[in-house]
Amino acid sequence: MYKKILLATDGSEHSKRAAENAVHIAKCSPNSKIEVVYVVDHDKVKSDVLKNWNSADIGDKRKDRMKDVERIAKESGVSYEIKILHGEPGPVIVDYANKNNFEIVIIGSRGLNVLQEFMLGSVSHKVAKRANCPVLIVK
Numbered sequence: 001m002y003k004k005i006l007l008a009t010d011g012s013e014h015s016k017r018a019a020e021n022a023v024h025i026a027k028c029s030p031n032s033k034i035e036v037v038y039v040v041d042h043d044k045v046k047s048d049v050l051k052n053w054n055s056a057d058i059g060d061k062r063k064d065r066m067k068d069v070e071r072i073a074k075e076s077g078v079s080y081e082i083k084i085l086h087g088e089p090g091p092v093i094v095d096y097a098n099k100n101n102f103e104i105v106i107i108g109s110r111g112l113n114v115l116q117e118f119m120l121g122s123v124s125h126k127v128a129k130r131a132n133c134p135v136l137i138v139k
Helices: 013-027 042-051 058-076 088-098 115-122 123-130
Strands: 003-007 033-040 079-086 104-108 134-136
Touching: 003 013, 003 088, 013 058, 013 104, 013 134, 033 058, 033 134, 058 079, 079 088, 079 123, 088 104, 088 123, 104 123, 123 134
Parallel strands: 003 033, 003 104, 033 079, 104 134
Antiparallel strands: none
């Protein structure tokens, strides 16, 4: 089945369900590996810093978003690696998936910022249109 799996996550409930699906798919093939990517959007980072300029835990919020996905992967026993990427999530995920020849991309259907997705088009939709491999969008 699929041995090289890209899981795009943002810590939302949909991405946690995507992680569960990625683990299920990975368990179907021996020697499969999940690469978990979290994209830090520079515009969002600037906004967070301005809003929380006096807060020491700004980076901790991002780490907290990854905890559940990392726990799911760790408990499953499948091979996984976490990477932090930078830029606009849709294009960065597509570029990373295409350049690294993933066999499948798994992504949640909705992220943390529903208003932004409504106005700009969802990240999952952009990935599904432009990735060179199958894309599983999980509700």
